[in-house]
Amino acid sequence: MEMTTLPKPRQPELKTALPGPKTAEIMARDAQHLSTSYMRPYPFVPDHGEGVWLTDVDGNTMLDFFAGIAVSTTGHAHPHVVQxxxxxxxxxxxxxxxxxxxxxxxxxxxxxxxxxxxxxxxxxxxxxxxxxxxxxxxxxxxxxxxxxxxxxxxxxxxxxxxxxxxxxxxxxxxxxxxxxxxxxxxxxxxxxxxxxxxxxxxxxxxxxxxxxxxxxxxxxxxxxxxxxxxxxxxxxxxxxxxxxxxxxxxxxxxxxxxxxxxxxxxxxxxxxxxxxxxxxxxxxxxxxxxxxxxxxxxxxxxxxxxxxxxxxxxxxxxxxxxxxxxxxxxxxxxxxxxxxxxxxxxGEVKHPGCGESLMENAAQVGAYIMAELKKMQAEFPFLGDVRGQGLFIGLEFVKPDGSPDGKLRDRASLAMFGKGLLNLDCGEAVIRISPPLILTREEAETGLKIMRETLASLN
Ligand SMILES: Cc1ncc(COP(=O)(O)O)c(C=O)c1O
Structure with missing residues (x-):
């Protein structure tokens, strides 16, 4: 997987060199003993998380744009939740x-x-x-x-x-x-x-x-x-x-x-x-x-x-x-x-940098991401649709005739992962963006930069 250097985020430094040796070893054991029904889209084995960042067992830190399928509302190991x-x-x-x-x-x-x-x-x-x-x-x-x-x-x-x-x-x-x-x-x-x-x-x-x-x-x-x-x-x-x-x-x-x-x-x-x-x-x-x-x-x-x-x-x-x-x-x-x-x-408890409440933050940061993605849609014709509300956003990839392009979506998803962005597909040709609701604008910018670089590389 390729290495990327990104501007230093406010929280842990994004670092990706996947899959590391511990990841490979655990994935091999996992393949031996766990249910054959489990999917393993990417080589990633989490070790710990902080906010919107997840660090794997080899020390690679990823930006989490899928939140365990829209689950980790307050990010990882939020002190208020832990307490x-x-x-x-x-x-x-x-x-x-x-x-x-x-x-x-x-x-x-x-x-x-x-x-x-x-x-x-x-x-x-x-x-x-x-x-x-x-x-x-x-x-x-x-x-x-x-x-x-x-x-x-x-x-x-x-x-x-x-x-x-x-x-x-x-x-x-x-x-x-x-x-x-x-x-x-x-x-x-x-x-x-x-x-x-x-x-x-x-x-x-x-x-x-x-x-x-x-x-x-x-x-x-x-x-x-x-x-x-x-x-x-x-x-x-x-x-x-x-x-x-x-x-x-x-x-x-x-x-x-x-x-x-x-x-x-x-x-x-x-x-x-x-x-x-x-x-x-x-x-x-x-x-x-x-x-x-x-x-x-x-x-x-x-x-x-x-x-x-x-x-x-x-x-x-x-x-x-x-x-x-x-x-x-x-x-x-x-x-x-x-x-x-x-x-x-x-908003009874405030999360620093997220306005009055996480609901309000989801609306504001989501609107910002949506606006930026709409600009990308105008630039990249294979981005057929950008839709959603708040931090519930889908990007649909299309072929020149407008039909869903699942293969291109898969390439985009894997490339984003390689650059340190955890993401998840859905539908026939869609990448979903469902990050933790504590995502700040600065963190959103980091994710958007990866997405733009990825889309440009697909052209
Ligand atoms: C809309 C909806 N309903 C129900 C479920 C099932 O939830 P669970 O996997 O917790 O059983 C899901 C899971 O993705 C879902 O998205």
Missing amino acids: AVQEQITKFSHVCLTDYPQEITTSLAERLVKHVERPGEKWRVFLGNSGAEAVEAAVKLARNHTGRTHVISTMGSFHGRTYGAITLTGSKTKYKRGFGPLLPNVSHVPYPNPFRPPLGSTPETCGQAVIDHIESLFVGILPADEVAAIIIEPMQGEGGYIVPPADFLPKLRALCDKYGIMLIFDEVQAGMGRTGKMFSFQQFEQYGDVQPDIITLAKGIASGLPISAMLAKESVMTWPVGSHGSTFGGNPVAAAAAHATLDLLE
Whole structure:
């Protein structure tokens, strides 16, 4: 791998000479003993992290622009999170929330619902360990509450790897091949992608086209009164970091109201402040009513500790005592990390150089990155689309005829990695930019410089 010299960042010096001997040795052992299903896109074995920087076992320091798939909200080893975890673990690390209440999880639930409750509308929270568990809980609740069985999901979606969740997932066939039979009574409809509008629509009409498509199913194929829920990512993650048109979510809310269908927003990847608001659907509130019935959260909620949440309107969370639970779900140490993460996201605790709150920082630094990438798009014709909101940004690579160029994306991604930028692909030909929300403008500049150099080298 090539070495690059970059201006000295404020934090540890970027240093890449990959793969070093310890990396190679651990990767060889990993290949011997760990699951054959794990992907290993690049030779990287982390040793420790600080802020947005990760240092590997050979002493190479990388700038983290993927945050462990949009998880490390507060960066690595944030002192406020570390302290919260240490304090809780010396008290107790498990009792079982399914059986006994704990103040730390009660107050976490109270804090989470404050971001969604409206006057006269109470919400409740179920806590799990992973995104897939939150999705499973959401679908079980929707079925239990409505007494209906069918669920509609979207093409290109990702909802997790458990049986229910892979059934709902619509992004890659490899997630399903050889695993069937899956959950019955699940249908997929197109996602309104303005860059590649489905159903013969245009960027402006793709939202309405998807709504019309769903209603056409209700005429001849699927009785609407058997549909328990529509589950959708308000901004699609794994499928390519796609932002739907402004009119789509209000229209989807209205459609669900018309037929008594539960609207589930899967905020596992785009939620928790990443787009500049606590939940990504809130970016669309200015265009109409987009309040869902159920929300799923995980990833960024606790800066890397495993906890997830399924939030539902009190009027919807009607499943009976004992009908759902989890041994580890709502673990108090993870809940302490979630509180510390929320302190920083909401601005109760300030992170130096990040303005009033990490949510505000995500909006500002994200807007700066987006503006710089738009300039690159004008310069490099193979950069077909630059899209997103806050620090949820996708770069789509295209061939001269406009079709997705996955091979070029792979070359770009590997070259960026070689220059010290940890990044991750998604969709068919997209690189996602999902750094920790503590990313400063100066650190963003370092990443953008690597991206520009890479794109220029592809020309
Ligand atoms: C939108 C969305 N939902 C659910 C999941 C599943 O989360 P987990 O891997 O924690 O089960 C993911 C993971 O990428 C996701 O992006």
